Amino acid sequence: MKTGRIIKSLSGVYRVDVDGEMFDTKPRGLFRKNKFSPIVGDVVDFEVENITEGYIQNVHTRKNExxxxxxxxxxxxxxxxxxxxxxxxxxxxxxxxxxxxxxxxxxxxxxxxxxxxxxxxxxxxxxxxxxxxxxxxxxxxxxxxxxxxxxxxxxxxxxxxxxxxxxxxxxxxxxxxxxxxxxxxxxxxxxxxxxxxxxxxxxxxxxxxxxxxxTPGFSALDFDHIQKEELKSYFVDIAEYGELCKFRDCNHIKEPKCNVKIELENNNIAQFRYDHYVQLYNEISNRKERY
CATH class of the missing domain: 3.40.50.300 (P-loop containing nucleotide triphosphate hydrolases)
Structure with missing residues (x-):
């Protein structure tokens, strides 16, 4: 059994780097059964079938994806x-x-x-x-x-x-x-x-x-996995000043006693950043309503 990192994936074949040595591997049928596919960047354990090929047995836990x-x-x-x-x-x-x-x-x-x-x-x-x-x-x-x-x-x-x-x-x-x-x-x-x-x-x-x-260039950005209530935590400046809002669930749109609005007036938050936040918040809100 060898352990390495997948550096390339093409047509169901995964090229694995083991300290500079390359192996073309395929996943065992168990992965397909569980509807789980290895991806580039994964650290995997695989059995060597011959000098340059093998079968992936295990994918290590991903720290992010x-x-x-x-x-x-x-x-x-x-x-x-x-x-x-x-x-x-x-x-x-x-x-x-x-x-x-x-x-x-x-x-x-x-x-x-x-x-x-x-x-x-x-x-x-x-x-x-x-x-x-x-x-x-x-x-x-x-x-x-x-x-x-x-x-x-x-x-x-x-x-x-x-x-x-x-x-x-x-x-x-x-x-x-x-x-x-x-x-x-x-x-x-x-x-x-x-x-x-x-x-x-x-x-x-x-x-x-x-x-x-x-990585492939993006022609569109997908926000389907983001809820509108989460968005404020992904704007780091808004998240920081939002800690001092009167209401814990403040989304910094129309809520009273919003510290983000105060810091915006004090020029501690760039206007274009807040505008982008509101625009994306509204896009996500409208998407959820349609569903």
Whole structure:
């Protein structure tokens, strides 16, 4: 019996890394019977059938798990946004942050394509990132002239997952770090202002202090697993100031003696953050009513 981490899944075959040695494995029928599938990132025990193949017997307990894309045991979730093409959007960033927190992950923010901006545009995005840094988020704002190795090393040990919409530069970053991979990249559609899907499956690539995953770009964000009452806890600034609201179940919309509203007036919460919270709260509320 050997133990390793699944680094790639394709057509029912799971490639498992055991200290640099690769095995193509398949799950035992028991997994299908229990309607449970291993995913990339899982640590598994498997029986070796021959030199390079085996059958998965056991999947270790996951410390966390992303549903879309499916990847487990994530140490660092890197939300990749582009500065331009597609344009930087705090609304989209806030939605990614909500998804990350809903899966109990503390995300980092990486903004790419700095080299394509004017000095004034760089200053504007830097000011916005300062707001997120004040909330405790670690941010990076980079261009292709930057040391890609240093960018990756800053994340620390373990499995780092790059996540974000298509066209923001995830595959470009990986190509600079792993030139031999030659991961497909695509142009930005001018009509849609977003990239076409280029990465079609999750795969882990080894870096000297762990692994990094390139994941399929998102064309839509799924909030179906989030209840409207939970949303306030996924906006870290609103959650902090909401502790002092008069009513424990305050959702910071129309409730009286709401401390979040007070801190908003005092400019301790950015107006755009609160606006994004209300917009998403209403979307989730309307979705639940339809059901």
């Amino acid at each position: 992303l549903k879309r894309p499916p990847v487990s045991n994530v140490d660092h979730l890197i939300i990749v946004m582009s500065a331009i093409e597609p344009s930087f959007s705090t609304q989209l960033l806030d939605r990614f942050l909500v998804i990350a927190h809903s899966y109990h992950m503390r995300p980092r923010i990486l903004v790419t394509k700095k080299d394509l901006l004017t000095t004034e545009e760089v200053h504007k995005i830097t000011e916005l990132l300062t707001i997120y840094e004040a909330m405790g988020y670690q941010t990076q704002f980079v261009g292709l002239e930057d040391d890609i190795s240093a960018i990756f090393d800053a994340w620390g040990n373990g499995l780092a997952v790059l996540s974000g919409q298509s066209g923001v530069g995830k595959s470009t970053l990986l190509n600079h770090f792993f030139p031999e991979l030659n991961i497909e990249t695509q142009y930005i559609s001018k009509s849609l202002n977003r990239g076409r899907h280029t990465t079609r499956h999750v795969e882990l690539y080894e870096r000297h202090n762990g692994f990094i995953a390139d």
